[in-house]
Amino acid sequence: MTIKVHAALFAPNAARVLACLHEKELNYEFVPVNMISRVPEHKQEPFISLNPFGLVPAFEDGDLKLFESRAINQYIASAYADKGTQLIFDDPKKMAIVGVWMEVEARQYDPPASWLTRELYIKPLLGKVTNKAVVKEQEAQLAKVLDVYESRLAQSKYLCGDTFTLADLNHLPLLDHLMKTRVKAVFDNHPRVSAWAVDILARPAWKKVVAVRSNL
Amino acid sequence: MTIKVHAALFAPNAARVLACLHEKELNYEFVPVNMISRVPEHKQEPFISLNPFGLVPAFEDGDLKLFESRAINQYIASAYADKGTQLIFDDPKKMAIVGVWMEVEARQYDPPASWLTRELYIKPLLGKVTNKAVVKEQEAQLAKVLDVYESRLAQSKYLCGDTFTLADLNHLPLLDHLMKTRVKAVFDNHPRVSAWAVDILARPAWKKVVAVRSNL
Numbered sequence: 001m002t003i004k005v006h007a008a009l010f011a012p013n014a015a016r017v018l019a020c021l022h023e024k025e026l027n028y029e030f031v032p033v034n035m036i037s038r039v040p041e042h043k044q045e046p047f048i049s050l051n052p053f054g055l056v057p058a059f060e061d062g063d064l065k066l067f068e069s070r071a072i073n074q075y076i077a078s079a080y081a082d083k084g085t086q087l088i089f090d091d092p093k094k095m096a097i098v099g100v101w102m103e104v105e106a107r108q109y110d111p112p113a114s115w116l117t118r119e120l121y122i123k124p125l126l127g128k129v130t131n132k133a134v135v136k137e138q139e140a141q142l143a144k145v146l147d148v149y150e151s152r153l154a155q156s157k158y159l160c161g162d163t164f165t166l167a168d169l170n171h172l173p174l175l176d177h178l179m180k181t182r183v184k185a186v187f188d189n190h191p192r193v194s195a196w197a198v199d200i201l202a203r204p205a206w207k208k209v210v211a212v213r214s215n216l
Numbered sequence: 217m218t219i220k221v222h223a224a225l226f227a228p229n230a231a232r233v234l235a236c237l238h239e240k241e242l243n244y245e246f247v248p249v250n251m252i253s254r255v256p257e258h259k260q261e262p263f264i265s266l267n268p269f270g271l272v273p274a275f276e277d278g279d280l281k282l283f284e285s286r287a288i289n290q291y292i293a294s295a296y297a298d299k300g301t302q303l304i305f306d307d308p309k310k311m312a313i314v315g316v317w318m319e320v321e322a323r324q325y326d327p328p329a330s331w332l333t334r335e336l337y338i339k340p341l342l343g344k345v346t347n348k349a350v351v352k353e354q355e356a357q358l359a360k361v362l363d364v365y366e367s368r369l370a371q372s373k374y375l376c377g378d379t380f381t382l383a384d385l386n387h388l389p390l391l392d393h394l395m396k397t398r399v400k401a402v403f404d405n406h407p408r409v410s411a412w413a414v415d416i417l418a419r420p421a422w423k424k425v426v427a428v429r430s431n432l
Binding site: 052053064066067068070071072074075078079092093095096097099100102103104106107108145148151152 | 268269280282283284286287288290291294295308309311312313315316318319320322323324364367368
């Protein structure tokens with residue numbers, strides 16, 4: 001069976017899936033999607049047969065077709081449980097904690113982190129003007145979220161205990177971008193969160209994703 | 217072990233967890249949280265020891281403490297797999313499809329459904345003025361999402377195949393509210409989605425949640 005990831009390499013949601021594939025030491029084919037042409041490829045067939053919402057990434061594993069990066073990652077972690085890094089748990093109680101912190105990433109961390117990435121990383125790359133009011137508001141929101149993370153990481157090295165899990169992994173793409181912006185100062189105000197960020201960004205699997213992406 | 221749900225009965229995210237508990241035929245203790253007092257209980261101790269983000273519901277099963285309604289539901293469905301309605305699958309490929317549509321509910325359906333519930337259901341209850349521009353924008357957004365659901369439900373009776381799963385269940389609280397507003401017309405424009413909504417809202421477990429809630 002061939003695993004295929006359809007996306008543009010610069011898309012954070014694609015990097016999330018690639019990080020998981022590299023942690024699991026799985027081979028995959030990257031199928032580039034031109035998201036910036038006049039009629040972007042992800043908004044038309046054949047892509048929308050893979051994801052009817054027209055969002056990257058889309059994913060294939062043999063005849064299985066998936067979309068939504070976090071659902072794809074949960075599938076990879078579960079279907080290839082015996083390969084590479086163990087990212088989830090069989091025990092329902094241990095897995096429940098991973099489930100909670102995956103939801104926290106998606107619902108608490110991702111919204112301010114996405115706004116800040118857009119304003120401070122993507123807009124400058126495209127020569128567009130950053131909205132300072134949005135930055136101020138979203139930095140304050142992110143700081144509140146990281147206050148909770150700081151307390152959490154006083155209890156254990158990673159979000160769900162003493163080992164790296166899918167809940168940590170899902171943070172990587174936006175974390176990498178944000179640490180290259182002024183938002184790093186917000187992290188620096190949270191020493192345990194900063195140490196966690198440095199630790200997970202240094203993982204060999206993530207470095208491979210960064211290397212793949214730098215060949216853009 | 218005693219299952220406890222800490223929330224206010226009117227909170228949609230609490231109803232999502234109650235729907236799951238009733239489908240699984242599990243007993244639980246409902247611990248009311250006064251969310252509308254001058255200093256709301258969910259923003260202070262002891263509640264924030266259960267959920268540091270200060271959001272309902274919080275959940276206990278013996279010594280396990282969880283928050284985030286969708287993570288709680290996945291735990292219930294997994295830990296009590298042999299009770300009541302089967303809501304998830306062991307097979308990773310079948311479960312992956314449930315994972316995709318749970319993400320679709322959380323990321324595509326929930327945002328416009330939450331806005332519309334606030335503007336058209338909650339604000340009138342509180343005697344506040346509905347923002348018509350927000351309603352127009354979010355109805356258009358919801359219609360686009362339901363276009364995809366309409367195609368999906370041409371393939372199978374429920375979102376993930378021929379049986380009701382956690383992906384369908386997670387829609388219930390906001391669906392119930394929206395069908396009592398003008399947004400019902402948006403559903404009526406999508407006949408398969410309408411039939412699905414009528415079907416899942418008629419489930420005995422959901423009717424029990426509505427009955428519990430009507431005792432407010």
